[in-house]
Amino acid sequence: MRDDSLIPADTDRRSMTDHFEVHERDGAARLAEVRLDSPVTTPALVTDADRADDAPEAGVAAPVLADAGTGWATEPDAPDGDTSRLTVLPARGFPSGTPDEVQEAFAPEVPDADFPSAAVVSAGSAADLGTDAYVLSGAPGIAGHAATFVDSVVQVREAIPYDAALYLPGVATPANVATLVYAGVDLVDADRAVVRGTQGRYLTVDDHQFLEDLDELPCACPACQQPREEFDRLDCARHNVNALEAALKTVRRRIRDGRLRDYVEGQARHEQWLTAVFRRLDQQYGYVEERTPILRQAEITAATEDTIRRVEIQRFAERVTSRYRNRFDNPLVLVPCSARKPYSDSQSHRQYHDAVQWRAHKVSMTSPIGVVPQELELTYPAQHYDSVVTGRWSENEIEFVANVLERYLQNTDYPRVIAHVPDDYRPICERVEASLGTAFTYTVEDHPTTTESLGNLASELSGELKYGKRERQHNTVRAIADYQFGAGAGDALFDDLRVRGSHPGLQAHDGDGEQLAVVVRPYGTLAFTLAGARHWVESDAPTKRVEIDDFVPHGSVLAPGIVDADESIRVGDEVVFEGPSAFAVGRAEMSGPEMARSTRGIAAQVRHVDELD
Numbered sequence: 001m002r003d004d005s006l007i008p009a010d011t012d013r014r015s016m017t018d019h020f021e022v023h024e025r026d027g028a029a030r031l032a033e034v035r036l037d038s039p040v041t042t043p044a045l046v047t048d049a050d051r052a053d054d055a056p057e058a059g060v061a062a063p064v065l066a067d068a069g070t071g072w073a074t075e076p077d078a079p080d081g082d083t084s085r086l087t088v089l090p091a092r093g094f095p096s097g098t099p100d101e102v103q104e105a106f107a108p109e110v111p112d113a114d115f116p117s118a119a120v121v122s123a124g125s126a127a128d129l130g131t132d133a134y135v136l137s138g139a140p141g142i143a144g145h146a147a148t149f150v151d152s153v154v155q156v157r158e159a160i161p162y163d164a165a166l167y168l169p170g171v172a173t174p175a176n177v178a179t180l181v182y183a184g185v186d187l188v189d190a191d192r193a194v195v196r197g198t199q200g201r202y203l204t205v206d207d208h209q210f211l212e213d214l215d216e217l218p219c220a221c222p223a224c225q226q227p228r229e230e231f232d233r234l235d236c237a238r239h240n241v242n243a244l245e246a247a248l249k250t251v252r253r254r255i256r257d258g259r260l261r262d263y264v265e266g267q268a269r270h271e272q273w274l275t276a277v278f279r280r281l282d283q284q285y286g287y288v289e290e291r292t293p294i295l296r297q298a299e300i301t302a303a304t305e306d307t308i309r310r311v312e313i314q315r316f317a318e319r320v321t322s323r324y325r326n327r328f329d330n331p332l333v334l335v336p337c338s339a340r341k342p343y344s345d346s347q348s349h350r351q352y353h354d355a356v357q358w359r360a361h362k363v364s365m366t367s368p369i370g371v372v373p374q375e376l377e378l379t380y381p382a383q384h385y386d387s388v389v390t391g392r393w394s395e396n397e398i399e400f401v402a403n404v405l406e407r408y409l410q411n412t413d414y415p416r417v418i419a420h421v422p423d424d425y426r427p428i429c430e431r432v433e434a435s436l437g438t439a440f441t442y443t444v445e446d447h448p449t450t451t452e453s454l455g456n457l458a459s460e461l462s463g464e465l466k467y468g469k470r471e472r473q474h475n476t477v478r479a480i481a482d483y484q485f486g487a488g489a490g491d492a493l494f495d496d497l498r499v500r501g502s503h504p505g506l507q508a509h510d511g512d513g514e515q516l517a518v519v520v521r522p523y524g525t526l527a528f529t530l531a532g533a534r535h536w537v538e539s540d541a542p543t544k545r546v547e548i549d550d551f552v553p554h555g556s557v558l559a560p561g562i563v564d565a566d567e568s569i570r571v572g573d574e575v576v577f578e579g580p581s582a583f584a585v586g587r588a589e590m591s592g593p594e595m596a597r598s599t600r601g602i603a604a605q606v607r608h609v610d611e612l613d
Helices: 100-106 146-159 177-183 191-198 233-257 260-270 272-283 285-290 305-309 311-322 347-356 395-410 423-436 451-460 469-485 489-493 530-538 592-597
Strands: 020-026 029-034 040-042 044-048 062-067 086-088 117-121 133-136 165-168 201-203 208-210 300-302 332-336 361-366 370-373 385-387 417-419 498-500 507-509 515-520 525-528 545-548 556-558 562-565 574-578 582-588 602-611
Touching (some): 020 233, 029 233, 040 044, 044 233, 146 272, 146 285, 177 233, 177 272, 191 201, 191 233, 233 260, 260 272, 260 300, 272 285, 272 305, 285 311, 300 305, 305 311, 305 395, 311 395, 347 361, 347 451, 361 395, 370 395, 395 423, 417 423, 469 489, 469 498, 469 515, 515 530, 525 530, 525 574, 530 574, 530 582, 530 602, 562 592, 592 602
Parallel strands (some): 044 062, 062 086, 133 165, 300 385, 332 361, 545 574
Antiparallel strands (some): 020 029, 029 040, 361 370, 498 507, 507 515, 515 525, 545 562, 556 602, 582 602
16 A cells, blocks of 8 residues: 655655556566556456457456546536546547647546546647546557557657556557557557457467468467357457457566567567567667666577667667776777677687687677677676577678777777687678778687687787786776766776675775675676765766655665656666665666656665664
8 A cells, every 4th residue: 555655745746646556667568557446467458347248358358448438519527437447537539630739629628536547648638637547549540650659659658657557449459469568558458359350350469361261270269169160250359359368468478577579579570560660669769768677687589680779789889888998908809709698608708718818808799789898798788688690790780780899999998909700700890990990900710719710819919918807807897887877987986996706796895895886697787785875976976866755765665755866767777765764775676757757666676774863
């Protein structure tokens, strides 16, 4: 139960969201709950509460919608509602394409409701209306038009509260529902799937067939458990509903696993407009990036070139090329990536190490990541991806990795560059050489791990001095800090550094021996102690702060207890909590904007807390 005493009196939140709460996030997709007498887990298939028992969606879709109707003749009265249903408040329907100013001029007043409610909005008129859900009007008219669809969903999602559901009626099919949810949709109905069934279209997650063309029923759902000759269009509608619900179950599983994008990249290709939708969403970088965690354990499956445009990939490349600072005086050795992660655990990289022997700084080249300095090989997503290896690079891959390598070299300083790479990597290096007007030294004969190639590499480094374990560990801690918190953070946080422990679980201590942070093995990021958090706040390093109300947090910090939060905070970020009664450090479970504007849900997990006198 929410404790309203934790909500600041001067909050600019328009209203409380009592009946919708987000539990897990995977980009713009959410696993949430519509809090009714019988709760509904979203993304969900819903239908009218009074829908006939013999309707195709009966027994499958959650019967929770109550439509309060329209009010063209007069201003509609406030409807009755209760906690068993999500009441769609009175609205006036308009055909798709009606100008926003016309819709706004004729829109009825949205009444205050003390029961679960949904407001009907258009993309241009969407705003915080104090309801638990929002229905996008004219949705069927934008299905099939990628640019309009993406623009509409993004406009609405950014205008309505974070902790409110988005309902897209009349659009969902088994083939498109994963992409709808990926874009930010929480609730769908079976209307389109049912209509398609009554038209004799048999829907699946990757296709549709006309019923008369089917020799057999390629499904094991209840509606399909009968001879083909007895299967009619009503049965087809029931199958379509079952297929839609099964697709939603897959989507919910993918969200839990943090792998919805992997699924969408493959599944959406069966319809051109869906492929266009997720590519258009990649162009809405700010919308998707704000909602994408900075770390997770789920592996990225890099099976298509679209993976390059994922937020996680673009974010890593941007941070490596703008935040990372090389602290070694030795030459740079470029090496190919390995299938095994982290790279240093692979047989090939152990062979490279035996040849290099700490006489050079190793940076791995890879698609889709770009370049990975050796200090960041554990940092998400450098050890959390698996790519398709064909021995051939596409032009898009060459262009992307070459661009990242070029930007990396422009912002780092090396006495020389040694490229210990196979032939398929050479076009990347040669493109960067030509662009920067520099020359690389190539050491590979036939293959990077042959005796001759490794001998060439060792010989090329014969006059170089080795750097020691202390320098290696210190540079690793500082490089992770730069990547995680911002350019210069490594020096600002750890000017007087002592490192204990062994790789990968390095512990950062100050000159007096007090522990400040530890490298977290699963993510390759730093987690602060209380002393480290205080040092972070007092330093010149960019700090991610959460202002909390007058209470002492333990375990979880709920959104109602948050007064304000830095806009730059993302899910998974290390954050400090400051309030009248406590100072704490932990990890964000919401983005900063969502923390500051939500009224329900877990905003962060607290690791250490200091109760103030």
